[in-house]
Amino acid sequence: MTILVTGGAGFIGANFIFYWRKNHCDDRIVCLDKLTYAGNLSTLKSVMDKPNFHFVKGDICDKKTVFDLFRAESPSYVVNFAAESHVDRSITGPEAFLHTNFLGTATLLDACREFGVKRYHQVSTDEVYGDLPRDRPELFFTEETPLHTSSPYSASKAAADLLVQSYVRTYRLPATISRCSNNFGPYQFPEKFIPLMIINALKDEPLPVYGDGCNVRDWLYVEDHCRAIELILQEGKAGEIYNVGGHNERRNIDVVRWILTELDKSEELISYVADRKGHDQRYAIDPAKIHRELGWLPQTKFEEGMRQTLRWYLDNREWWRDIVSGEYQEYYAKMYGGR
Numbered sequence: 001m002t003i004l005v006t007g008g009a010g011f012i013g014a015n016f017i018f019y020w021r022k023n024h025c026d027d028r029i030v031c032l033d034k035l036t037y038a039g040n041l042s043t044l045k046s047v048m049d050k051p052n053f054h055f056v057k058g059d060i061c062d063k064k065t066v067f068d069l070f071r072a073e074s075p076s077y078v079v080n081f082a083a084e085s086h087v088d089r090s091i092t093g094p095e096a097f098l099h100t101n102f103l104g105t106a107t108l109l110d111a112c113r114e115f116g117v118k119r120y121h122q123v124s125t126d127e128v129y130g131d132l133p134r135d136r137p138e139l140f141f142t143e144e145t146p147l148h149t150s151s152p153y154s155a156s157k158a159a160a161d162l163l164v165q166s167y168v169r170t171y172r173l174p175a176t177i178s179r180c181s182n183n184f185g186p187y188q189f190p191e192k193f194i195p196l197m198i199i200n201a202l203k204d205e206p207l208p209v210y211g212d213g214c215n216v217r218d219w220l221y222v223e224d225h226c227r228a229i230e231l232i233l234q235e236g237k238a239g240e241i242y243n244v245g246g247h248n249e250r251r252n253i254d255v256v257r258w259i260l261t262e263l264d265k266s267e268e269l270i271s272y273v274a275d276r277k278g279h280d281q282r283y284a285i286d287p288a289k290i291h292r293e294l295g296w297l298p299q300t301k302f303e304e305g306m307r308q309t310l311r312w313y314l315d316n317r318e319w320w321r322d323i324v325s326g327e328y329q330e331y332y333a334k335m336y337g338g339r
């Protein structure tokens, strides 16, 4: 069986490749990735020369690349992780988000339609539901919550979800969608909140907290997300949407304080900076459906996953040093200036 993983040189896609190899060692994995600033081949170095792994550098928006790949590989499963994924970048430059997240998804869906697949899975996000107020802890996103996007990133992801649903209805494409809460774990690009805070703390540099730091995110260890996708591929019903989250809500400032305490660093490193435009207040997923229908429950407690993540960033300094010294340096200077 061949599984096509797009965006597999990024954070969640790479973790999914490692997860799939561990649990389905006879399957062939083909990874299609454009290697944008967020894609990193060094993440995949342990699998690059393995006989049942094949890496293709290419763009999911490029019809010829995608169709040639489907013709050559005939994948049974396609899991689409490829995306522009950072909200702040979508605010300063929406175009790439519309291309990759919407048109790229359209190209993959057309290839699935043309060549046939057992299952197409779209990796989506809880951000398509917009946000919840901070003072209504009883509210959660369910699969029926209306789409209500805040950023160009979330709008492009919601548009892709609607397109997937249209292919299910019009062409009977066997597709599923998962909408997951914020992930954390090894190999996450340091523009994202948790690795950024860990790395800045390790370097004794200011930790930039947006606004008052009281926005809430619902955190999930990346391996638990991978397991959810595996279950959806194997046992999920075509046409269905599954919310994925572990009831792990934390205020940003509390996560920052936890990291500083664990690393034995001073809270004086915290630097409150201008708020993100349109900053979503609170995300909170209701994962009842995936639990009830597929028996999925997260296995990793927040603190346990965070300790593993801290240990990984401590043990893999060369991985993030290479990134922090590249194009990212320019982005960081633009975002946070001399702070």
Ligand code: NAD
Binding pocket: 006, 007, 008, 009, 010, 011, 012, 013, 032, 033, 034, 035, 036, 037, 038, 039, 040, 058, 059, 060, 061, 080, 081, 082, 083, 084, 085, 086, 100, 104, 123, 124, 125, 126, 157, 179, 180, 181, 182, 183, 184, 189
């Ligand atoms: P990431 O930015 O770390 O990785 C994205 C990968 O996609 C990179 O390897 C990049 O090179 C590749 N890519 C980008 N444009 C491409 C294109 N046009 N063609 C081929 N490859 C391309 O992202 P991530 O955090 O691993 O997120 C993966 C998916 O999960 C995304 O679809 C994202 O929307 C979704 N998601 C992420 C989170 C999270 O907390 N990170 C939560 C829920 C859902």
Ligand code: TDX
Binding pocket: 085, 086, 087, 088, 124, 125, 126, 127, 181, 182, 183, 191, 192, 193, 194, 196, 208, 209, 210, 211, 215, 216, 217, 252, 276
């Ligand atoms: O420097 C920072 N300071 C800060 O306070 C950064 C980068 C973020 N933040 C805040 C903003 C958010 O409230 O931390 C929170 C998390 O920020 P991000 O890591 O940028 O994640 P978020 O905007 O919540 O989106 C993430 O979760 C859903 C992923 O990036 C998306 O790809 C996913 O779909």
